Amino acid sequence: MKMIEIDGATLNIEKVKKVARDKEKVFFSEKTMEKVQKNWNALQEMLDRGDILYGVNTGIGAFGNIILSKDQGSELSKRMIRAHAAGWGNPLPEDEARACLLLRANVLARGYSGVRPKTLQMFAELLNKNIVPVIYEKGSVGTSGDLAPLAQMALVFMGEGEAFIDSKRMDAEKALKIKGLEKIELEAREGLALFNGAQTMTAIGTLAVYDAEKLLKNAQIAAALIIDSLNAVTLAFDSRLHALRPFEGQNIVAKNIRNLIDKSTVLMQKKKDTQSAYSLRCVPQVLGASRDAIGYSRKQVEIEMNSVADNPIFLTEEKTYLAGGNFHGQPVAYAMDLLGIAVSEIGNMAERRVNRLLNPALNAGLPAFLIAEGEGLNSGLMITQYTAAALVSENKILASPASVDSIPCSADQEDHVSMGTIAARKAREIIRNTEAIVGIEFMCAAQAYEFQKPARLGAGTSIAYSVIRQSIQKVKEDRIFYKDLDIMALLMRNGKIIEEVEKTIKVI
Structure with a gap:
């Protein structure tokens, strides 16, 4: 079966439909993974030199001016996902939830978001093994992106929250185990990177x-x-x-x-x-x-x-970041x-x-x-x-x-x-x-x-x-x-x- 490449630049509506509804498999090229790794390395250099980076070593939203230690970065990623997973309503249909995974992966594949290739690869694993996050359809105000629904999606990466396998709803930890996947231990910045965008509205x-x-x-x-x-x-x-x-x-x-x-x-x-x-x-x-x-x-x-x-976004060559x-x-x-x-x-x-x-x-x-x-x-x-x-x-x-x-x-x-x-x-x-x-x-x-x-x-x-x-x-x-x-x-x-x-x- 022909696979669809996630490269951050060439998705279209027809490709999304093929992945979301027809369950075509996806992959990241070696070139994309190298780009993402270089961006991650640049982020680590910024942290090592003591840069203050929003959502990496600071709180977020109204807590954005509170500085955190580097050691707190991983815990911040986990806690912000749990706290933001506060949606309501019925789960999104499975095709729309799969589209959320695909579209967020496509953002991260551009190589500006400060994530590890390992974390990015998890998107492909979830899609290809058809582990579908349970994502409540209500609770997003559409800025800063679709926080509540995408955070609920991100829970699955940590083995938390819930997921569907063959339309059967279960704990995410169990779903990962059934499909032979291990949860991701998120590092600093990666939590916010998983859910700070408008991919739920774009998926629907x-x-x-x-x-x-x-x-x-x-x-x-x-x-x-x-x-x-x-x-x-x-x-x-x-x-x-x-x-x-x-x-x-x-x-x-x-x-x-x-x-x-x-x-x-x-x-x-x-x-x-x-x-x-x-x-x-x-x-x-x-x-x-x-x-x-x-x-x-x-x-x-x-x-x-x-x-x-x-x-924020992180510029690899300049080793700086932009917040907007x-x-x-x-x-x-x-x-x-x-x-x-x-x-x-x-x-x-x-x-x-x-x-x-x-x-x-x-x-x-x-x-x-x-x-x-x-x-x-x-x-x-x-x-x-x-x-x-x-x-x-x-x-x-x-x-x-x-x-x-x-x-x-x-x-x-x-x-x-x-x-x-x-x-x-x-x-x-x-x-x-x-x-x-x-x-x-x-x-x-x-x-x-x-x-x-x-x-x-x-x-x-x-x-x-x-x-x-x-x-x-x-x-x-x-x-x-x-x-x-x-x-x-x-x-x-x-x-x-x-x-x-x-x-x-x-x-x-």
């Missing part, structure tokens, strides 16, 4: 961006299937129109829609309207804007994951709030299209709630729109920005914080809700097409319909629909619809 955010990009592709296919099934007015997707407003996302989405509905004979039928409603007509403008916003979020998290997001604020999560916090807003709007518009399909006053002559027989006895897909509406409403609350808030901490030494981890968790939840909304849209669109036969769907929409029908049958009478929604969510998350459509049409 990285996987959220990956999921949002997949969701956006599904959303475009679902929108195209409704446009096709409703025999909407296609003039709104003309390339000449969109070229006059050259937003990249808008023009790409318009092209995708054109390709997906190409060759549809449903859309060759006589139209009932001169223009379609905004939720149909303005798909390129809205989903295109979401595409651009998601792209910005990708850029920000990929910069962050390859940055020296630490404090590279742990501050604001760049990621803004990106996560924007991601949540962009995805929320995908769901908002999708629900309006669902309503348009189900409402007999709006659906161009299709049966009410897409049930052809036994009206009254059968409710059809009526309640799926309720579910979509509830999720949309919840998303609107979740989309309120976290990054505009700040509560001072550590006796006002840390008097501005990012709340970026809250923003990332909210974005993750919005994505899950919107997956369900778009799944409902797919289900309703496929049902709507049943009443357009024998006319044919487009080049891409016909494939999406076929994939859905392989797992979810036409609705002839009422049945338990939550089971269909579960299946639909799985088809979206596993990429089956995208995979089959893209054998014919690339959805950019």
Whole structure:
């Protein structure tokens, strides 16, 4: 199996996904380890000449001006990890916890953080042996980095705290023993190096961006299937129109829609309207804007994951240190709030299209709630729109920005914080809700097409319909629909619809 190198500079979202979810193995090159060793040696020289170094021979936070002896450095590392492991809530999903390990390792691999190669190697051992730290998801204010969650991660290095092996929760000491690993005796500086950064919000955010990009592709296919099934007015997707407003996302989405509905004979039928409603007509403008916003979020998290997001940092050649604020999560916090807003709007518009399909006053002559027989006895897909509406409403609350808030901490030494981890968790939840909304849209669109036969769907929409029908049958009478929604969510998350459509049409 090909291994992924952790070198501090070349991680991207796809590599993080492979390590976090697909459990691909990782390694550090000899060159990286040599660089880290030289940096550690430089730190020891600074200590030997009596330099006062924050978090190495001083307290931290509001205690940063208290000088400690060199002999207290190792104990300081251990105690600060224990004290900072004060989070709350449910454990992070295992993929996000693995991403935390990977991203923090990538920071240390840059060779500015003052750790030993032995300590750095422990990250690879934990990932490759799939020992997953139990990390509570709440408790970070996003500055100085994600202190509480990353400290809980760091406990495992010392054989303390808890970990998962094969999803079984146990004491970390036992987990290390099962996998044949020995705990690390941390030295001065190494404690702070393990947890002083924004890697929890970036881990959650990285996987959220990956999921949002997949969701956006599904959303475009679902929108195209409704446009096709409703025999909407296609003039709104003309390339000449969109070229006059050259937003990249808008023009790409318009092209995708054109390709997906190409060759549809449903859309060759006589139209009932001169223009379609905004939720149909303005798909390129809205989903295109979401595409651009998601792209910005990708850029920000990929910069962050390859940055020296630490404090202090140690310059090997100059044998000096710099203290600043590279742990501050604001760049990621803004990106996560924007991601949540962009995805929320995908769901908002999708629900309006669902309503348009189900409402007999709006659906161009299709049966009410897409049930052809036994009206009254059968409710059809009526309640799926309720579910979509509830999720949309919840998303609107979740989309309120976290990054505009700040509560001072550590006796006002840390008097501005990012709340970026809250923003990332909210974005993750919005994505899950919107997956369900778009799944409902797919289900309703496929049902709507049943009443357009024998006319044919487009080049891409016909494939999406076929994939859905392989797992979810036409609705002839009422049945338990939550089971269909579960299946639909799985088809979206596993990429089956995208995979089959893209054998014919690339959805950019």
